[in-house]
Amino acid sequence: MAPRSNADRSPALKRKLSDLPTRPGVYLYRDKEENLLYVGKAKVLRNRVKSYFQNKPLDAKTRRLVGRIWDLEFIVCETELEALVLENNLIKEHFPPFNILLRDDKSYPYVKLTWKDPFPQVFVTRRVVKDGSLYFGPFFPASTAYRTAELAYRFFQLRDCDLVIDGQRGRACMKYQLHRCTAPCIGAVQAEAYREQVKEARLFLEGKREELKARLELAMWKAAEHHAFEQAAQHRDALQQLDAWFTRQKAASVDQDDTDLYGSAVLDGRACIHRLVMREGRMVGRKEYLIEDVEAVNGAVVAQVLQRVYAEEPVPLRILVETEPEGAEVLREWLGGLRGTKPTIHVPQRGEKVELLAMAQENARLALERKFEPARLNQAVLEGLQAFLGLAHLPRRIECFDISHGQGREVVASCVVFTDGIPDRAKYRRFKLTNEQNDDFANMQETVTRRYRRLRDEKQDMPELVLIDGGLGQLHAAQEALRELELDQLELASLAKKEELVFRPGSSEPTRIPKTSPVLHLLQRIRDEAHRFAVTYHRALRAKRTLQTELTKIPGIGEATAKKLLQTFGSVAKIREAEAVALAEAIGRAAAAKVVAWQEA
Numbered sequence: 001m002a003p004r005s006n007a008d009r010s011p012a013l014k015r016k017l018s019d020l021p022t023r024p025g026v027y028l029y030r031d032k033e034e035n036l037l038y039v040g041k042a043k044v045l046r047n048r049v050k051s052y053f054q055n056k057p058l059d060a061k062t063r064r065l066v067g068r069i070w071d072l073e074f075i076v077c078e079t080e081l082e083a084l085v086l087e088n089n090l091i092k093e094h095f096p097p098f099n100i101l102l103r104d105d106k107s108y109p110y111v112k113l114t115w116k117d118p119f120p121q122v123f124v125t126r127r128v129v130k131d132g133s134l135y136f137g138p139f140f141p142a143s144t145a146y147r148t149a150e151l152a153y154r155f156f157q158l159r160d161c162d163l164v165i166d167g168q169r170g171r172a173c174m175k176y177q178l179h180r181c182t183a184p185c186i187g188a189v190q191a192e193a194y195r196e197q198v199k200e201a202r203l204f205l206e207g208k209r210e211e212l213k214a215r216l217e218l219a220m221w222k223a224a225e226h227h228a229f230e231q232a233a234q235h236r237d238a239l240q241q242l243d244a245w246f247t248r249q250k251a252a253s254v255d256q257d258d259t260d261l262y263g264s265a266v267l268d269g270r271a272c273i274h275r276l277v278m279r280e281g282r283m284v285g286r287k288e289y290l291i292e293d294v295e296a297v298n299g300a301v302v303a304q305v306l307q308r309v310y311a312e313e314p315v316p317l318r319i320l321v322e323t324e325p326e327g328a329e330v331l332r333e334w335l336g337g338l339r340g341t342k343p344t345i346h347v348p349q350r351g352e353k354v355e356l357l358a359m360a361q362e363n364a365r366l367a368l369e370r371k372f373e374p375a376r377l378n379q380a381v382l383e384g385l386q387a388f389l390g391l392a393h394l395p396r397r398i399e400c401f402d403i404s405h406g407q408g409r410e411v412v413a414s415c416v417v418f419t420d421g422i423p424d425r426a427k428y429r430r431f432k433l434t435n436e437q438n439d440d441f442a443n444m445q446e447t448v449t450r451r452y453r454r455l456r457d458e459k460q461d462m463p464e465l466v467l468i469d470g471g472l473g474q475l476h477a478a479q480e481a482l483r484e485l486e487l488d489q490l491e492l493a494s495l496a497k498k499e500e501l502v503f504r505p506g507s508s509e510p511t512r513i514p515k516t517s518p519v520l521h522l523l524q525r526i527r528d529e530a531h532r533f534a535v536t537y538h539r540a541l542r543a544k545r546t547l548q549t550e551l552t553k554i555p556g557i558g559e560a561t562a563k564k565l566l567q568t569f570g571s572v573a574k575i576r577e578a579e580a581v582a583l584a585e586a587i588g589r590a591a592a593a594k595v596v597a598w599q600e601a
Contacts (some may be wrong), residue, residue, distance in 0.1 A: 415533035
């Protein structure tokens with residue numbers, strides 16, 4: 001889409017563009033419905049805003065943005081730093097769709113310390129909420145989080161129970177005897193002493209090795225001076241275990257400064273930003289962010305990523321990036337206000353830092369390939385399907401139908417939906433059919449009619465391909481249903497099981513797709529999923545009928561007892577053969593006697 005011409009702009013927008021101030025500030029773009037599209041900051045509002053509407057090349061995302069802009073608002077600020085702070089606040093409040101919105105590639109676990117509780121605990125969670133607790137992480141792999149939480153309990157003897165701590169409990173659990181908990185539940189440790197344990201656990205979770213060691217050594221010698229030799233031994237053991245743990249956890253180190261490293265990769269208009277988290281020279285975690293509609297990770301993107309990340313998380317002393325962020329000095333000043341001292345933002349050129357940055361870039365590339373390569377392969381398969389069947393459009397959405405019944409009873413149908421070659425289970429539908437005859441053609445016609453009459457009447461999106469499980473008969477039944485609904489334009493095909501031939505309306509010969517072709521494998525997978533979904537529904541109805549008609553006809557046997565019988569014996573036939581003793585064990589003597597009378601009738 002080309003930038004909007006002057007004739008296409010609203011009068012209000014034209015007027016505002018001709019009268020923009022030359023001061024720092026924030027600008028807000030809105031569409032015709034007054035929805036907020038984008039929030040940006042500028043050192044000079046006039047220059048920045050007008051740059052969107054000049055005849056110069058724009059990337060795809062910006063072209064789409066400009067094509068929708070109908071109105072403009074701006075807020076003048078004293079400084080560019082003030083504009084940066086205001087921009088962040090507005091983005092966090094409104095989440096405009098054209099701003100970079102970071103989303104995690106995966107919800108990695110955190111270790112949570114319930115710091116505000118009188119007797120805090122440590123546990124693993126994947127949700128971070130503002131509840132006064134302290135969160136450490138994210139951890140990768142996830143097992144590291146559970147191992148870290150377990151060590152916090154072992155080293156510092158924190159409680160891991162859900163008891164209300166009032167000191168009135170009569171006896172402690174076995175962990176107190178094993179020196180795995182100091183038992184605040186029985187008042188064996190006072191709140192102040194327990195708080196000291198928690199402070200040590202916090203130092204451990206923060207990775208502050210030297211501070212923690214000094215604290216434990218001091219406590220050990222104090223305990224020895226007061227002849228509390230058992231307590232001193234516990235501190236000594238904790239010191240030894242901590243040394244072993246930190247040695248195992250030590251990774252490639254830049255130095256002892258807290259550092260975040262950002263590497264990126266771009267694939268098909270998507271970017272992955274991989275963040276390595278280094279604390280006191282140890283790699284303690286990583287995080288991945290995905291960004292849509294990005295052609296390259298340039299200085300502007302890097303600046304926005306850093307703004308989004310550190311609006312929510314603590315700022316480290318040093319930030320290593322692959323490209324100098326746009327407005328680096330203002331960004332550094334803003335981050336310094338959050339941290340208390342200005343961080344270093346640096347593009348490494350040589351040595352160990354470059355190697356670590358390369359590691360982040362490689363992880364970003366692998367994450368993108370892992371997440372989006374299957375989609376690219378599915379795209380190629382769908383293009384092959386389009387070519388084989390001569391479809392007018394790429395079949396991104398395929399709906400497949402199957403019929404299931406048992407000698408004309410519990411006749412049901414299924415409709416499964418695949419979007420871009422992937423099951424879209426939220427859109428699956430099932431049908432209980434009115435025709436109780438063993439007539440697959442009539443049943444298929446009824447199913448297709450009900451499905452697409454509803455989509456048509458509700459003006460919902462139609463599929464690019466309707467796939468029928470069956471041969472020519474089922475295909476013609478579906479074709480007739482679509483003709484009566486005046487939906488002849490829908491592409492239709494059927495897949496016959498015996499020879500895996502594909503039939504198309506108006507074609508005298510079926511299409512034979514090679515058995516090794518991924519296109520045929522996709523059609524088979526869709527067909528088999530429709531069959532599975534239909535059979536599952538049929539069996540559920542059959543089991544319900546069996547429950548309601550045969551077992552519940554036994555005098556004195558209700559639905560709950562009948563269900564218990566089926567769960568125990570598996571089928572009505574086995575219930576008929578069951579011994580009285582086994583029946584009594586399952587449902588009691590009185591009910592068992594009624595079943596025995598039914599067996600003998």
